[in-house]
Each structure stands twice: as structure tokens, then as C-alpha cells.
Amino acid sequence: MEYLLRVGNLIDGRGPEQGPRVVAVKDGRIAFVAKPDEVSDDRPLLDASTYTLIPGLIDCHVHVRTNGEVDRRLQPLTDIPGESTLRGLKNAQADLRSGFTTLRDCGGMEALALRNAVNSGDVLSPRIFAAGYGITATAGHMDQDRYVGARVHDNPGVADSPTEVRRVARSLLKLGVDLIKTNATGGSFGNGHRPNPGAQQMAGEELAAAVDVARMAGKRVASHAMGEAGIRAAVNAGVDSIEHGFWLTPDVAEQMADQGAFLVPTMATLFRNTTRGFAGPGMSDEVKEQLRQRAIWVRERLFESIEYARNAGVKIVAGSDMGGGPYLYHGECATELSQLVEAGLTPMDAIRAATSRAAELLDREDELGSIAEGYRADLVLVEGDPGRDISLLEEGRGVRGVVLDGCPVALTGALDAQGQRAFGDLWGRVQWIVGC
Ligand SMILES: [Zn+2]
Structure with missing residues (x-):
């Protein structure tokens, strides 16, 4: 499965918030990350421009x-x-x-x-x-x-x-x-x-x-x-x-x-x-x-x-x-992330504690916990900016989409319809757990 994901804001798990980006996913991995005006492509595009993307x-x-x-x-x-x-x-x-x-x-x-x-x-x-x-x-x-x-x-x-x-x-x-x-x-x-x-x-x-x-x-x-x-x-x-x-x-x-x-x-x-x-x-x-x-x-x-x-x-x-x-x-x-913020970490630090730094503890910092070329495409679409309001992640409240190894496993609301349009025939291969 190969597609592009356009998001309104990218938090890559390591650095600061990056603003609008296009993330290309191929064979379960991130092929590249680019600014929207740098990409002209005819691959299927899932438009999530109103959402923030964070690493799984x-x-x-x-x-x-x-x-x-x-x-x-x-x-x-x-x-x-x-x-x-x-x-x-x-x-x-x-x-x-x-x-x-x-x-x-x-x-x-x-x-x-x-x-x-x-x-x-x-x-x-x-x-x-x-x-x-x-x-x-x-x-x-x-x-x-x-x-x-x-x-x-x-x-x-x-x-x-x-x-x-x-x-x-x-x-x-x-x-x-x-x-x-x-x-x-x-x-x-x-x-x-x-x-x-x-x-x-x-x-x-x-x-x-x-x-x-x-x-x-x-x-x-x-x-x-x-x-x-x-x-x-x-x-x-x-x-x-x-x-x-x-x-x-x-x-x-x-x-x-x-x-x-x-x-x-x-x-x-x-x-x-x-x-x-x-x-x-x-x-x-x-x-x-x-x-x-x-x-x-x-x-x-x-x-x-x-x-x-x-x-x-x-x-x-x-x-x-x-x-x-x-x-x-x-x-x-994600209660843990809110609690880490309560203990004095910034929301971005709390997100790193659950992404790139966690991957380091797992000894997998070269393939998990970051949104960058070559990493596994584990991605989460959030409505709003968890880099400012960490409570959006609590109980998945602001979570609108989850991608595991490049495969959208949970999409909700407007993204469902967009996804069906964007992926066309590929849609049947998307694994669903929404509504279970
Ligand atoms: Zn225990």
C-alpha cells in the first residue's frame, strides 16, 4: 500500500511542531516527509489538513x-x-x-x-x-x-x-x-x-x-x-x-x-x-x-x-x-502523559516520553517513535494540537485516526469518507476496528 497523508501540523516526536506537511507511506514505512508545495504526485491522498499528526x-x-x-x-x-x-x-x-x-x-x-x-x-x-x-x-x-x-x-x-x-x-x-x-x-x-x-x-x-x-x-x-x-x-x-x-x-x-x-x-x-x-x-x-x-x-x-x-x-x-x-x-x-505534564514536563516533552524516548528504551529508536524517512509508519491523527493541550490524547478523546505499519486501522468521522475516496479500490484492504 502506497499513499500520501496531508496534515495541518506535524509533531515528529523529536523536534518542535512543524506546521503543514505531507507524509508519504510506502510498504509500511515512511518514504518521505515534505512541505505540501514540494509535492506533486498522483498517489492516493488522504486529506487530513485540519488535523495534527503525531507518531504512534x-x-x-x-x-x-x-x-x-x-x-x-x-x-x-x-x-x-x-x-x-x-x-x-x-x-x-x-x-x-x-x-x-x-x-x-x-x-x-x-x-x-x-x-x-x-x-x-x-x-x-x-x-x-x-x-x-x-x-x-x-x-x-x-x-x-x-x-x-x-x-x-x-x-x-x-x-x-x-x-x-x-x-x-x-x-x-x-x-x-x-x-x-x-x-x-x-x-x-x-x-x-x-x-x-x-x-x-x-x-x-x-x-x-x-x-x-x-x-x-x-x-x-x-x-x-x-x-x-x-x-x-x-x-x-x-x-x-x-x-x-x-x-x-x-x-x-x-x-x-x-x-x-x-x-x-x-x-x-x-x-x-x-x-x-x-x-x-x-x-x-x-x-x-x-x-x-x-x-x-x-x-x-x-x-x-x-x-x-x-x-x-x-x-x-x-x-x-x-x-x-x-x-x-x-x-x-494517555493519562500518563497528562500526569507528566502535571509534574512539570511540557506537553511536547510528554509526547517525546511516549514516542522517541520510549523507542530509545525499547532499543528501537532507529525505527519507532519518530515521523521521519525510513521509520515505521505508526501514526496518529489528532483533532486539535496535543503539543499545546495534552488532554486531547486522554482516552483517545481527540484521536481521529490510527495508522499501524502504514495500515489505517482506525479512522473516524469525516476521515472515513475521505479515506474511501482517496484510497478507492485499496479501501477494501484497510483493516477496521472502529465501532468494535
Ligand atoms: Zn506494573
């Missing part, structure tokens, strides 16, 4: 297998095989419709199955980078959360020594994961380590073992790290990204900047925890309110972490943690 958005921390369900931790005990993977496909499609063309899944075998199906061309979904299951200590984060009762010993991600970590990491590589996810600390809620949120759970040498194995295979390591000691241990071990990073300190932020480590602060989850509150099977109203208050407290601390990271020059990347907790719904990944 990248969310670097989701869990496709779940969608904010209150009983999600019990699902592994009740699902029949395949059920959660099919739910994962539906969740990923909700993200795609809202403008996210790439997802990095930070925990869940379903994402690995989905990635394989996507790469085989079998299903319509955002491209997926999957960690498989996370490595954790016995009773650590991602252990007791998901595996209770009889299955407590079945968690393949549990490792209690550097040697065990090496074995588990190699098992994950054997499954073909794109990255290794480690859990340096507990969560900020519950998990039996109150009043110390995010207490360290994996030792420094265990984290270093994961990094060592991943490096040999050319893969990157993400570390769930909330409390100060665990963040420090993970950074000392050389992980590539700190997920959450709620108790980051100025000195560790400096170290992260020196090492080129990324921060994925998952602000959206704490924002939703404070606005929508908490839930869990059998949870009393009193406990729900306690947890909501805790989220308010932790969120204040996270704003400090982001300030330290910005001052030190740490690369901040968008990751919403959608699916990772109650009331965290797919299709709402």
Missing part, C-alpha cells in the same frame, strides 16, 4: 492480561486456558484505538503469546514487547499477588539466589522474551511490609545476575523499584529502567543519568488510585480508604522523584501501568 504512541509499562478488574488476582485460578490471552487482545486493541501502537508489557505470559500472534500477522494489535513473567523473591512482588493457595510453589518467576536468578532469566530468554523484568522491591500497598512501602526484596547480587544474563543475550532489564534501598540496589546492578521509582533520591538520580538509565514513573496508576480509589475481593471500606490515603501520600513523594530526575537529566519515559491495578483500564494509557 508507545506505552512502556502495561499489563495486557488484565483490565482493572477488582478480582484480577484470582483470575489465574479461575481462567480456562486461553481466556486471559483473548482478554489481553481486547485490552491491547483498546489501547490501539486510543493511539497507542506499541506496548511494552511488564508482566504476564499472555503478552508473550499475543506478541507472537502479532508478529505472525494473525491478529490486529499494537506491536508488543513482552517481559513474560517477572523475576521475584519468594513472597515478593509478583509472587503472592498472583499465586495463592495451592499454586504458591508454581510461580516460575521465583528465584532466591543469584544462581536461581540466572536459571529463571535463561528460562525467560528461552521463551523469547524481549526484556527481563525484575522486582527489586515490594509494592507501595500491602504486601506485608507496612509501614515501609516498597521495601527491598531482591538482593543486589540477584539483580546483578539478571543484568548479566540479559546483557549476554543483548536484552534489557526493567526493575520494579519503589523504595529507596531497592532503587539504589537496582541502579547499582546496572538495570536499564527503574519502574515506578517513587522514593528516588537526588544522588541516585545523578547515577541513573550517568549510566543512561531510564525512569518510568507510572504516574497514572497513583493518580487513578487517588481519584477512583481502591478495591479488592472482600476489602472493607475502611481498608479501601486507608489505601487511598496512602496513594495520596506516595503520589506526593513521586512528584519529588520526578523533580530529582529532571534536575539530573534522567530520561523519563511514559508507562501507565494500565491493567496493573484496580480501575486501571486499557484505552486510558
Whole structure:
């Protein structure tokens, strides 16, 4: 498929807003970007002159297998095989419709199955980078959360020594994961380590073992790290990204900047925890309110972490943690961008955090996250200018078109008719998910 897309304003994911441009798409890639008066061509033209074009958005921390369900931790005990993977496909499609063309899944075998199906061309979904299951200590984060009762010993991600970590990491590589996810600390809620949120759970040498194995295979390591000691241990071990990073300190932020480590602060989850509150099977109203208050407290601390990271020059990347907790719904990944703006980033910086900088974390900055010649044609048409008003991206509110690998997968309103005229016979090859 070969066509031209004329837009009123281009945000390329790296530089400033560029004004009107024509983007040529050929065989799933961007052939060239030019000013409208520089192009005279008889290829099909989709006229989107009243819209802003941004790169397909990248969310670097989701869990496709779940969608904010209150009983999600019990699902592994009740699902029949395949059920959660099919739910994962539906969740990923909700993200795609809202403008996210790439997802990095930070925990869940379903994402690995989905990635394989996507790469085989079998299903319509955002491209997926999957960690498989996370490595954790016995009773650590991602252990007791998901595996209770009889299955407590079945968690393949549990490792209690550097040697065990090496074995588990190699098992994950054997499954073909794109990255290794480690859990340096507990969560900020519950998990039996109150009043110390995010207490360290994996030792420094265990984290270093994961990094060592991943490096040999050319893969990157993400570390769930909330409390100060665990963040420090993970950074000392050389992980590539700190997920959450709620108790980051100025000195560790400096170290992260020196090492080129990324921060994925998952602000959206704490924002939703404070606005929508908490839930869990059998949870009393009193406990729900306690947890909501805790989220308010932790969120204040996270704003400090982001300030330290910005001052030190740490690369901040968008990751919403959608699916990772109650009331965290797919299709709402862009809440993270609005929250980053709330924390002081400009809207353009927030867009970069979900495009070119996110692509850097994925080690795909040469083909994802930018609108430039040779890049994959993952594109989003927005009504209005998200470079000035980031809230246009929330829940895909201003999103009018999504192009994945050059293929328009979602077009709405006036663009539907324009698209049919512009593409003529090609239109039948456009994959539709609008209205699903
Ligand atoms: Zn998560």
C-alpha cells in the first residue's frame, strides 16, 4: 500500500511542531516527509489538513492480561486456558484505538503469546514487547499477588539466589522474551511490609545476575523499584529502567543519568488510585480508604522523584501501568502523559516520553517513535494540537485516526469518507476496528 497523508501540523516526536506537511507511506514505512508545495504526485491522498499528526504512541509499562478488574488476582485460578490471552487482545486493541501502537508489557505470559500472534500477522494489535513473567523473591512482588493457595510453589518467576536468578532469566530468554523484568522491591500497598512501602526484596547480587544474563543475550532489564534501598540496589546492578521509582533520591538520580538509565514513573496508576480509589475481593471500606490515603501520600513523594530526575537529566519515559491495578483500564494509557505534564514536563516533552524516548528504551529508536524517512509508519491523527493541550490524547478523546505499519486501522468521522475516496479500490484492504 502506497499513499500520501496531508496534515495541518506535524509533531515528529523529536523536534518542535512543524506546521503543514505531507507524509508519504510506502510498504509500511515512511518514504518521505515534505512541505505540501514540494509535492506533486498522483498517489492516493488522504486529506487530513485540519488535523495534527503525531507518531504512534508507545506505552512502556502495561499489563495486557488484565483490565482493572477488582478480582484480577484470582483470575489465574479461575481462567480456562486461553481466556486471559483473548482478554489481553481486547485490552491491547483498546489501547490501539486510543493511539497507542506499541506496548511494552511488564508482566504476564499472555503478552508473550499475543506478541507472537502479532508478529505472525494473525491478529490486529499494537506491536508488543513482552517481559513474560517477572523475576521475584519468594513472597515478593509478583509472587503472592498472583499465586495463592495451592499454586504458591508454581510461580516460575521465583528465584532466591543469584544462581536461581540466572536459571529463571535463561528460562525467560528461552521463551523469547524481549526484556527481563525484575522486582527489586515490594509494592507501595500491602504486601506485608507496612509501614515501609516498597521495601527491598531482591538482593543486589540477584539483580546483578539478571543484568548479566540479559546483557549476554543483548536484552534489557526493567526493575520494579519503589523504595529507596531497592532503587539504589537496582541502579547499582546496572538495570536499564527503574519502574515506578517513587522514593528516588537526588544522588541516585545523578547515577541513573550517568549510566543512561531510564525512569518510568507510572504516574497514572497513583493518580487513578487517588481519584477512583481502591478495591479488592472482600476489602472493607475502611481498608479501601486507608489505601487511598496512602496513594495520596506516595503520589506526593513521586512528584519529588520526578523533580530529582529532571534536575539530573534522567530520561523519563511514559508507562501507565494500565491493567496493573484496580480501575486501571486499557484505552486510558494517555493519562500518563497528562500526569507528566502535571509534574512539570511540557506537553511536547510528554509526547517525546511516549514516542522517541520510549523507542530509545525499547532499543528501537532507529525505527519507532519518530515521523521521519525510513521509520515505521505508526501514526496518529489528532483533532486539535496535543503539543499545546495534552488532554486531547486522554482516552483517545481527540484521536481521529490510527495508522499501524502504514495500515489505517482506525479512522473516524469525516476521515472515513475521505479515506474511501482517496484510497478507492485499496479501501477494501484497510483493516477496521472502529465501532468494535
Ligand atoms: Zn506494573
